[in-house]
Amino acid sequence: NNYVAIMAGGIGSRFWPKSRTSYPKQFLDILGTGKTLIQATFERYSKIVPTENIYVVTSEDYTDIVASQLPSLPKENIVAEPFRKNTAPCIAYIAFKIHEKNPDAVMIAAPADNHIPDFEKFSVVINKALDFVSHINALTTIGIKPTHPNTGYGYIQHEDIEVAPGIYKVKTFTEKPNLELAKAFIKSGDFLWNSGIFTWKCKTIIKSFEEHLPEIYELFYSEKEKLNTPAEEKIIEEIYSQCPSISIDFGIMEKASNVYIIPADFTWTDLGTWNSAYANMEKDYFGNAVAGSDVIVFDTHNSVIHAPEKKLVLVQGMEDYIIVDTEDVLLICKKDKEQEIKDYVAEVKRTK
């Protein structure tokens, strides 16, 4: 009864220019482990559920990349989206699709860009979530102890009393707060980050769509019999062209009253930005994380320099900078302004 949907349709714009619209970060080996992020994610979940119960939902532009990177994933489990509409439509689609096959299905919706080195600890927590939601109509997420006021995450406050061992009811969920609020959350010591790894019964999340995103619910509900049939592709094209673009966090998690959290004790990183890569890369004596074939640094501190092209790169006098050189783009950005890379990219529109 357990299924996993790996959400792999993002464009990773904060990882620009390494991550490009045509080949985003989930398909890259960001940390130099020999595996791309989606390969590591797939491997993690294939130890939790059988491979035939794993789906990868992605943009139709990436289905070939997914097929080549995950040869053991059945081809029919690669689910293509005709438009990028953020995570709420993606989750609605896959929840309806699995529900049509198995009305009692429990699903994990997981990002493709998480770095979780300790599988054993992860496995205990995720199995706890699977067991919990099979008994109660709950939406669960895994909570991460925050380390700094990152404005790219969801912040969650929970009740003190456990409803089951290690599981708490969520009091407040605030998606991507501004810096001031994020600082206040961190200072209070009362908040966890949302990992974005959700577990629920398909029917529970479908009910939540009916309640909180009725427009999306109606679009899928009225055509649900066509899913898993030859008519699917065409109907999905129509549904998606009408679907609003919204994340599951803003659309449902902030609003629902049946949200529960399982605080995790494992190391977790959303490899979403250059600082998160920096944190997981090896540093030299001066705190520089350098990846490149020919990079020379002088009087430079706490910077990340990524220059894999066959080119000599010389850096002098930089402190707390992100420097990324690719074949056709050079980025130089202050480390504390990395959330803005997204906006600059949208402006230059040269992400291809």
Ligand code: GDD
């Ligand atoms: N199929 C599909 N379609 N996948 C998508 C789409 C889409 O339109 N948009 C994003 N995704 C995928 C991304 O590839 C990623 O694996 C996952 O969904 C989450 O999207 P992100 O864009 O990376 O979200 P985020 O990191 O800004 O925020 C989410 O994750 C944080 C933790 O990493 C939220 O859930 C936050 O609350 C959370 O803290």
Ligand code: MG
């Ligand atoms: Mg992310």
